[in-house]
Amino acid sequence: MATIQTDTRFADKVYLLPVNPEYVGSIIESERPDSLMLAYGGQTALNCGVKLDEEGMLEKYGIRVLGTPVSGIRNTEDRQLFKDSMDGCGVPVLKSRTVTDFAGARDAAAELGYPVIVRVAYTLGGKGGGVARNEIELHEIVERGTRASMVGQVLVEEYIGDWKQIEYEVMRDSAKNGVIVCNMENVLSMRVHTGDNIVVAPSQTINNREYHAMRSAALDATAHVGIIGECNIQYALDPASGRFAAIEINPRLSRSSALASKATGYPLAYMSAKIGLGYTLPELANHITKSTTACFEPALDYIVCKHPRWDFAKFELANRRLGVTMKSVGEVMAIGSSFEESLQKAIRMLDTGADGLVLNRNPHETGGDEELEDRLARHDDLILYNVAEALKRGMTVSRIHTLSAIDPWFIEKIARIIEIEGRLRTGSSKELLREAKGAGFSDPQIARASGTMPSKVRQARKDAGITPAVRQIDTLAAEWPAKTNYLYMTYGGAKNDIEAPLPGRDIIVLGAGPYRIGSSVEFDWSTVNMVWGLKEGGGGVAVVNCNPETVSTDYDICDRLYFEELTHERIMDIAEFERPRGVVTCVGGQTANNLTPGLDDEGVPILGTAAANVDRAEDRSKFSSVLDGLHIRQPPWSKLTTCPMPKSSPRRWATP
Incomplete structure (x- = not known):
């Protein structure tokens, strides 16, 4: 609903x-x-x-x-039929056996050798599966998996946790035309389910031979199983030998499909629906260029980073370890000119209190060296912070790679962020400021390094002419001009791709950011309906949001879509470029609402409830004072800012 x-x-x-x-x-x-x-x-x-x-x-x-017939769905969802189909078209798969009970699983594990991966047929997000390192764990996972499966079937597969995880989004029509819309690389290897993985598009660490071998296999595999429309194929790739194997095909739109669609500007769901109705790829137009067809494979001249959001902090006894079963509740997508820029933007988009990978207000505790090494080997939701801490302690890139299975390329990029942090702490210059902004550092991070205020950093970089450029996503790396205002901001551009709109004419609507416990699809509904209402009233509407799973980040919903972070700094960047008639913050949940006072202080006109009244409603003591003044009954209350420990009582609770 x-x-x-x-x-x-x-x-x-x-x-x-x-x-x-x-x-x-x-x-x-x-x-x-x-x-x-x-x-x-x-x-x-x-x-x-x-x-x-x-x-x-x-x-x-x-x-x-x-679209894809039921036979095609069975060929991909049934683990044995999938294995047989891949063998039939010459696409390699891992050593495995399909079983329906523990006895069969025990025999398979004895043949393959522990550890083994258990994958469940006809389930979502790796539900019921896991990694079994011994017979006891195998029994637990198989019992759970067969109950979760619609057909009571699991696949016992050789363990390849240190291999790379690569995905290809494939579009195929009934006339046997096929295109690769996007390929993506998972930073955390096969140890972690793709829904819990940090994902970059396009892939960054595979070579040309590996890319085209998996591309050709993707087209062969999807044709053989009978895909009509869109699908996602996942591979495991051995970084040492170059050997790869198909893991699964999703014969439907998925989280990865939404990410690929927003990363490239290629509307996968729309194109897939048209193909289901009988259209072919050459008959369908590219909606962004309006001059090419859907047969043109997208090319990216930027890098996209998807980062999951976990809400483990809301559950005191939650197991924060990441594995082959998905635990994230939402995700964000950041676009930048470098991995460093897009990664730090993504971390801010999560709205978990972090300003980036480093220089945060409340740094994460990582324990001693032995504990840190254990955390590198057994991933949890803080894995990237652990990598950063290990680099700061002098651990080598090679050692971190051995423990974590993260490709050295990504570790070296994190090392560059740390190197820039060190220079920011010891000095400042126009060149360093420009370099830091290009590596995704926010004004609050830079201010924290130099012991000043974010507002002073902002003014200093503006005085130096260091401002982000507004760039268009055109799907074809500027080979054809974009006709659609699907936008992002980056410090990797010298000039804007579009002209600023007329001042005081248009309205900016702020979305809600990632899904989380307590904030989900309802804010997508309210954002989209707000845009429709404003457009009916006349004038242009720009939307700012960073959740690839939402309709509010479809570029055809509004006049200009900014796929951007919902932070004070970035909204001010957009507002200074747009010079809007006003900004709507009341349909994006708490994230957008919290920006209201700061935007109002900067002179940005707020449409709807005034900033002072938002503050009176959100500030608990002010709200209680209002109730007292209106003689409305409420529980007794008191404003507290500290929690002193009673001297006579021992501490009985854990530090959050």
């Missing part, structure tokens, strides 16, 4: 019912549809479609499945 997809503007009818064979079957009996599309509702929709087919519902009512 909270999503934009249940808004009646998007469909002729909306059924708020469970997506399972019983309820969908009753709708089919009532509506008598011509066709079904299964690729757009994640694993739930796929499993429902397969069950409807097994029950004979589709055949009974003569219903066609548009």
Whole structure:
């Protein structure tokens, strides 16, 4: 009910019912549809479609499945059929065995040797799977996995945790045309599920031979299993030998699809739907260039970094270790001219209190050297901070790579961030300031290094002419000009790609950032509906948001989309370029709302509730004072800023 997809503007009818064979079957009996599309509702929709087919519902009512047929779904979701399909088209897979009980799994593990990876058929986010290092762990994982699987099936596979994890997004039509929309590399190797991994696009550390070998295999594999539309294929790549193996194909849109779509500007869901209706890739136009077709493979002249958001802090006993089962609750996507810039932007976008990888207000504790090495070897949500700390302590890039399986290229980029931090602490110059901004350092980080205020850093760099450029995403690396204002800001550009709009004419709407516990799709609904309402009233609308999974970051929703961080510094950069009639902060949840007082102090006009009244509502003591003044009953209250320990009582709680 909270999503934009249940808004009646998007469909002729909306059924708020469970997506399972019983309820969908009753709708089919009532509506008598011509066709079904299964690729757009994640694993739930796929499993429902397969069950409807097994029950004979589709055949009974003569219903066609548009896009990838049910046979194609089975070929990818059933672990044994997937393995057989890859063998049939010459695409390598890992040594593995499909089993349905612990006895079979024990025999498979004995043959492969521990540790082994257990993957579950017909599930989402690695649900039920895991890494078994002995028979006891294997028994627990297999029992859990067979219960989680729709068909009671798991795959016991050789362990390749130190291999690289590479993904390719593939688009294929019924006329056998196929394109690679995007390839992506997971920073944390195969040890961590891609949903919990830090991902960069395009890949940064594979060579030309490896890239094209996996590209060709992706096209062969998707053709063989019968993909029509969009899919994602995941590989494991041995960095030592160059050997690669296909891990799985998702015959649907996924988190990776949303990321690839927003990273390239290639609207995967739209194109996939058109292909399902019978269009071919040469018949479909590129919506950004408006002069090329969907057969042109995107090229990126920037680097994208996806970073997951975890909310472990809300659960005192949560296991923060990352593995083959996904634990993140949301993610962000940052765009920059370098890995360093996009990584530090992504960290700020998470809205967890960090201003970047280093120079934060509350640095993370990493313990002694032995504990730090253990954390490098066993990834948790603080892995990048642990890498940074290890470099500061003098640990070599080679040692960190051996412990963490993170490619040395990424470690060296983190080392450059640390090297710039050291120079910022000891001096300042115009050249150093420019270099730091190009490496993703925010004004608060630079101010913390030099012991000054962020506002003074901002003024100093503006006086020096160091400001970010507004760049367009054009899908084809400037080979054709972009006709759509899909924008990001970077210190890697010399000039703006677009002209500033007329002052005082347009409105900026701030989105909500990443999904998190307590803030999810409802703010996407409110942001999109706010944009629609403002556009009906006339004038242009710009949206600022950084969540690749949302409709509010579709570039055709508004007049100008800034895929950017929701920080005071960046919103001021955008506001100074846009010179808007006003900024809307009331539909982006707490993240956008918290920016209201600071923007108001800078003279940015706030549309809606005034900043002073936002402060009166959000400040607990001010709000309670308002209630007292209105004689509205409330519990007794007192404003506290410290929590002194009673001298007579021992401490009984853990430090958060």
